[in-house]
Amino acid sequence: MNVLGIDVGAGAVKFAVFSKDGLRSFMGEEPTARTYPAFQAQLLDICGRLEKSHGIAAVGVGVPGFISLAERVIERSPNMRFLDGMALERDLAAALALPLAVDNDANAAALGEFLSLDEPRPACFVHLTLGSGIGSGIVLSGRIFHGSDGFAAELGHLLVNSQGRPCGCGNSGCAETESSETGIVRSYQEFACAPDPLSSRDVFARWQAGDEAAREAFRRAGTFLGVLLSQIVYALNPGRISIGGGVAAAGEALLAPAREELARRVVAKAAAGTRIEAARLGNGAGMAGAAALARQQPS
């Protein structure tokens, strides 16, 4: 049975058809619509096209935002405000003759990464996406962990620095103020006394060219990532934590100081059981996870 996995971002909607053995057989990408009615129509159109061309039997959608478990409503989507308060799952299901699952995009990505692991897979798995913020998902016994209301796994908002920067959540010192793309750029600008706009990719290029401020920026982001990892290990003792997203492209420039800080902070026995690894699927994790959600639906 073929299923469709759709990964919604503020900028683009990405989608792929997955065959029964998990292989990806088609992929498309288009700019995300700007209003709720247009967005619904866009998703339905994608489903309709691929149902015809690929005979899909179910659809999974990963979407940014806090989705309540009980009402299946997107309570808040900071980067796609037209989704606030919308019952996307119900609205799509009303117009779609296929089984459908909608979940948070970071949760879907976590499930996708989890399923990319060789068996036996860990009983507890955490995936972090270091992008403009930090997305995260927790997979327990092979299923996304939602907490009591659907708002669990906001690990990017765990405290890493009591004297830290203000965060979009209204708090300060959250992990995503330090170890996200935004955090790295901010650190570079501070270390280099260079207020010009640039991307974390630019900072990484400068790191590769031997720039000292860039080195410091990645070391700082990695060290605070290690603080976050220590919190995750103490709370959840996961068998594996995978690190993806744009920032993760920096590889060991980021992961080496993170592992160092983790080892410094956590009792050896507890830390030993947690492998810290770069994510495997890159941008494809969200689509793979959404497809897996589709497959978990009763048909």
Place this chain on the structure above:
Amino acid sequence: MNVLGIDVGAGAVKFAVFSKDGLRSFMGEEPTARTYPAFQAQLLDICGRLEKSHGIAAVGVGVPGFISLAERVIERSPNMRFLDGMALERDLAAALALPLAVDNDANAAALGEFLSLDEPRPACFVHLTLGSGIGSGIVLSGRIFHGSDGFAAELGHLLVNSQGRPCGCGNSGCAETESSETGIVRSYQEFACAPDPLSSRDVFARWQAGDEAAREAFRRAGTFLGVLLSQIVYALNPGRISIGGGVAAAGEALLAPAREELARRVVAKAAAGTRIEAARLGNGAGMAGAAALARQQPS
């Protein structure tokens, strides 16, 4: 069917027989033996006596220490060093003709508190014991959550203060350096410039008498408890967090600033789903949870 719940502490072993409907029908307490062979003999003796007198059908034991899931070995028990490296469950089972379960004491207490709640019970539940340190347990879908290796739910070691005090774990700024009995006494001594030894009970008595330094000490402990609660809510989105242990006797002196800080730190919708409450069972939680573990064993 009657089951026996045993709660092991460094100072005392407490035990009770629970009938099928969960009612506690007998309770005893004796000083904890000081060597591993004597301790084993003590537990077997308790089991033997109560098997005769109360016809118990299974035994559960809560014991302080990190217990590995795979090998069922107590990796480390900071306050009962003779347990380090011991396979207590295997050793007891070899001499006992009854089904037996051994788990961490804080996990057992969490399960006991969970089962004291009215139905429907939350899908995700967290219990904190504020004693000389901070013990904690996570109950998911009615069962203790152990993580991948058995070391999950060390929530007392989550970071609450980057500029904080050194912790017994080798780290600094952990929640238990601030919101445990030890933390409160330390804060009081700082605020009152009074280095004399005293207990958190003394500090609470001074708070009741209107002592300003005592008020500050509880406010500080409560505020940092709120930081810890915000970490727990962001990670796990539990339906309920119960707060027990000696410090919790201070009630709202502690919980009011904790709730305030939690509300300040966490997005309203996520915080709204988590009830913060004083624990119900007090010292009995560990025994009740151990008995529940016994009941979960196949007979």
